[in-house]
Amino acid sequence: MIADTFSPRSLAPAGEVRVRWLGTAGFAIEHAGAVVLIDPYLTRASLRRCVVGRLAPDVAAIARHAPRADAVIAGHTHFDHALDIPEIALRTGATVFGSRSAAALCRAAGVPAARVRDVERAPGGEPVVGEVGPFQLRFFPSAHARLLLGRVPFPGDISDCDQVPLRAERYRCGAVFAVEIRVADRRIVHLGSAELVEAGLDCREPDLLLLCVAGWTASSAFPERVARALSPRAVLFSHWDNFFLPLDRPAVALPAMQGERLAERLGRASRDVRLGVLPLLGEVWI
Template sequence: MTRVDLAVALSRRSKILLSLPVLLPALLVIAWYLFTRHVPWKVPEQHQPPQTWRQPRTDGLELRSLGISGFELTDGTTTVLMDPTPTRPDPTALITGPIDPDLALGEKVCPRADVILINHSHYDHLLDAAVIAARTGALVVGSQNTVNFALSRGVAREKTRVVHAGDQLTIGAFTIDVRGSRHTDILVSQPMSGLISPTAGALWFWNYALDETLTYRLSAAGTTVWFHPTSTYEPGELDGLPAKTLIVGVTGEKQTRPKIDGLLSESKATRVLPTHYDNFFQPWERGLALMPGLNLDATRQLFLDANPKLEWGVLDLGESIALPPDAE
């Protein structure tokens, strides 16, 4: 960057800072309106999963969408939950008190679990994990904050596992490789970060503090899946570990062609499921609504430009698909 570029960038930044007292309240009012208004969204034709995904599972794995970035993955014996968060407090609930999971909804949406993997410890990924683990006896896997949260909600220490990039776990027939990622910047890097205490009491949404962000590659029954619900990517992040199915975040920082090229060439994925596209300020019972302002068409096109043979599918809340063995 030249001196002139630097001066322009600094003056731009100071203009933005100076206008914040006016801009912020206006933005908050607009955001409140957009995120609280329920606009039902049916998955349009071009985003529907291919018919081949909809055949009942005979071998391989079954994948079910749990909304936000949540999924259930099973080989019929072992059930893995990733970011299971059926409880989706509305904005009023978020700003008027501590938030709690809905136990009955958790039981209905996530009846079984042997292991629960958490991407990061913000409430929209973590809120239900501890009560689901306490009910099912599942192992809670994630960052130190994720485990501390589980401990604070009565999950036994032996039913928790702090993991870091490079770790590998075996649960039933599943091999799970852990790698690091980066949370999307929201005005600042590492937004709402800090410590969750293992003795934490009631938590407001901002107390679900961020520490590490993790991604997981799962492999069982000849089927491999990358669970990468963040929309960030740095070259080498997937460590060259292949997976035919890539679950990838599409909100936060925009997906770009270089990121997509990197994600696809490292993973060799030919099946892509975007995630974190639904408006998680809307309760589960209201059905799917799209995150305001998200251009899913453009993201799909970027992936198809990178690989025209790619299969793409957006799942409705609770929708299940079959993931046959990679060789098929």
């Protein structure tokens, strides 16, 4: 989709933080034996499974690709971000950070309340912070791309679930967050949807920005706004892959991603930014 402009290990040859792409907006970030997962969606249900009934987490895929976690972050609660999170929390004992909708999903799945952190806050306040092992987390209110005929798909909150998993369309968006992760003197920012809220987004010049591609053309001047608000040193493009296909096959781009155009505009709007993509389950050290 986008030509690699850095090779997977070249960001910091002596890097201590491992960043692994799990497909969609999902990442595993690891340092000193501790693991934070963001939007891990390993199940990758087929399109048919998404329309015929309740989704079900693929426990074999979860066990294989996300066997350990100390924290799991839900950037928002569409199924391709949040379906697997309660199951992962139950299996690993990880603490979940996310919206009230994410908390509702976890509650319905039987994740102990003490291991679920609601990171929504009143407008205008300081960003919610969290700490897990060596990781320091900050959650900034963000937004979802209006990629479905000018609208956010499945808008609203999840409050009415008493049994999970749900049908795909019941994974409503919930509150959306940009997440900053600090570990080992590195800063990583994750945007799980191709939109942002500049006000209060106080996490400029991250070492690495994990940037959602899907829907970016629906967000006005998206690459220029990302460059201005965040000025990242390096960007990994995510959520451009067809997530109805399993994880053990090479990634296939979703239609109409226009990744080359996004890379070109982002490169033009930023100074000295490095841009890249990883193969599915590929990793980079920073």
